[in-house]
Amino acid sequence: xxxxxxxxxxxxxxxxxxxxxxxxxxxxxxxxxxxxxxxxxxxxxxxxxxxxxxxxxxxxxxxxxxxxxxxxxxxxxxxxx
Amino acid sequence: xxxxxxxxxxxxxxxxxxxxxxxxxxxxxxxxxxxxxxxxxxxxxxxxxxxxxxxxxxxxxxxxxxxxxxxxxxxxxxxxxxxxxxxxxxxxxxxxxxxxxxxxxxxxxxxxxxxxxxxxxxxxxxxxxxxxxxxxxxxxxxxxxxxxxxxxxxxxxxxxxxxxxxxxxxxxxxxxxxxxxxxxxxxxxxxxxxxxxxxxxxxxxxxxxxxxxxxxxxxxxxxxxxxxxxxxxxxxxxxxxxxxxxxxxxxxxxxxxxxxxxxxxxxxxxxxxxxxxxxxxxxxxxxxxxxxxxxxxxxxxxxxxxxx
Numbered sequence: 001x002x003x004x005x006x007x008x009x010x011x012x013x014x015x016x017x018x019x020x021x022x023x024x025x026x027x028x029x030x031x032x033x034x035x036x037x038x039x040x041x042x043x044x045x046x047x048x049x050x051x052x053x054x055x056x057x058x059x060x061x062x063x064x065x066x067x068x069x070x071x072x073x074x075x076x077x078x079x080x081x
Numbered sequence: 082x083x084x085x086x087x088x089x090x091x092x093x094x095x096x097x098x099x100x101x102x103x104x105x106x107x108x109x110x111x112x113x114x115x116x117x118x119x120x121x122x123x124x125x126x127x128x129x130x131x132x133x134x135x136x137x138x139x140x141x142x143x144x145x146x147x148x149x150x151x152x153x154x155x156x157x158x159x160x161x162x163x164x165x166x167x168x169x170x171x172x173x174x175x176x177x178x179x180x181x182x183x184x185x186x187x188x189x190x191x192x193x194x195x196x197x198x199x200x201x202x203x204x205x206x207x208x209x210x211x212x213x214x215x216x217x218x219x220x221x222x223x224x225x226x227x228x229x230x231x232x233x234x235x236x237x238x239x240x241x242x243x244x245x246x247x248x249x250x251x252x253x254x255x256x257x258x259x260x261x262x263x264x265x266x267x268x269x270x271x272x273x274x275x276x277x278x279x280x281x282x283x284x285x286x287x288x289x290x291x292x293x294x295x296x297x298x299x300x301x302x303x304x305x306x307x308x309x310x311x312x313x314x315x316x317x318x319x320x321x322x323x324x325x326x327x328x329x330x331x332x333x334x335x336x337x338x339x340x341x342x343x344x345x346x347x348x349x350x351x352x353x354x355x356x357x358x359x360x361x362x363x364x365x366x367x368x369x370x371x372x373x374x375x376x377x378x379x380x381x382x383x384x385x386x387x388x389x
Contacts, residue, residue: 010373013373013375013376013377014373016362016363033363037365037368037369038368040232040233040368040369041368041369041373043232044232044370044371044372044373045373047319048317048319048372048373056233
């Protein structure tokens with residue numbers, strides 16, 4: 001499984017989305033379940049899936065799925081696949 | 082913001098309690114309450130009249146939480162003293178109140194829901210059945226563990242709850258006073274972080290279980306799911322690391338929770354868990370579990386992978 005696929009599967013589960021609702025261009029505003037609880041669950045899931053701990057400050061700053069990718073890329077996770 | 086209700090003695094209460102105060106309690110405690118406090122009794126499900134100087138809420142978590150909500154919304158000037166009849170819910174020491182509605186639980190949160198003081202009357206628990214006591218112990222453990230493991234718990238809070246958990250590991254089954262005190266501390270602690278999947282399951286299933294089949298209350302559901310969920314959470318190296326970093330012995334906790342597990346009841350609840358799994362996933366408690374709970378995680382529980 002590629003990192004992109006791993007991230008997709010994780011975020012579908014964390015944000016309780018259906019498969020066809022997910023798109024990498026989505027922002028926090030467009031995802032109803034990306035509320036404060038979604039932010040917590042996202043941070044927990046990213047650490048589980050990719051091994052990188054997000055501080056609360058880092059977690060609330062992320063406002064889009066691209067933002068999540070940018071954060072993970074800065075941690076050394078490659079999405080070139 | 083205050084996070085706990087002060088613990089009072091009965092002597093202190095007797096000097097502070099006003100003459101127009103009443104005791105709000107269940108029928109089965111009415112005689113003992115009248116003998117103890119010498120005050121007029123209001124019997125559940127009736128509520129006291131508003132604007133009394135003080136009310137003692139004596140009973141289980143349901144009554145105490147109802148009293149907390151009643152005081153804030155209907156009688157804000159009333160002093161509220163909470164006397165739990167059983168440990169477990171910790172409602173007497175929590176800024177959270179959970180009210181059972183039709184098919185759903187309504188959760189209230191804020192310092193305004195903390196009682197003004199709490200008291201421990203350990204003798205009230207002496208008549209409780211062994212099953213009720215075990216359920217209450219399971220509820221206490223769930224609060225302590227889920228509060229400790231919460232992803233939003235601070236290190237300072239984890240130190241506090243680790244101390245509670247060590248206390249629970251040492252506590253004898255017959256130490257009612259000890260259980261009341263640790264239960265209160267566990268509940269106050271988890272209110273500062275969050276709970277997790279055990280409570281997500283309990284909150285979703287409890288109002289949906291029919292009386293014609295298995296009807297289980299909150300404490301019983303927490304006791305039933307505490308061990309399977311703990312095993313699920315242990316799948317995360319982070320969870321294992323947290324427990325060890327705070328000096329908690331994983332195997333000791335596992336042994337205790339396994340001792341609470343009732344496989345027959347657990348299996349009887351599997352169809353309900355499967356039917357309502359989507360609601361469990363969406364429950365706020367589940368979403369702050371220490372490990373992400375996914376749709377596919379259901380099979381872990383239905384196939385009893387925790388027992389491998």
